[in-house]
Amino acid sequence: QVQLVESGGGLVQAGGFLRLSCAASGRIDSINAMGWYRQAPGKQRELVATVTSDGSTNYADSVKGRFTISRDNAKNTVYLQMNSLKPEDTAVYYCLAKNIWYNYWGQGTQVTVSS
Secondary structure (H helix, E strand, C coil): CEEEEEECCEEEECCCCEEEEEEEEECHHHCCEEEEEEECCCCCCEEEEEEECCCCEEECCCCCCCEEEEEECCCCEEEEEECCCCHHHCEEEEEEEECCCCEEECCCEEEEEEC
């Protein structure tokens, strides 16, 4: 089992920034990738960014150049630095940890960007 605890969401004006954190515990040695997804009201959950255990990253086109995902293996934590936020970034952001058997999800943290 892997447990994920997210933090860092909140309310910010358009053009502002936030940093999300996701701390993993439990069978962290089994994790081969972590990432962030988001779900806006009335929409499906979508990929934001992922980072593998070897540091390879992947971003949704809508956040490229504005968001940066990073991973601190010593702290078992993944971060999402979100700059130049737009109202359309408003969503619940979920942390994901993957191993070969299962996808683990955090409880979600709300990000609201006002115009």
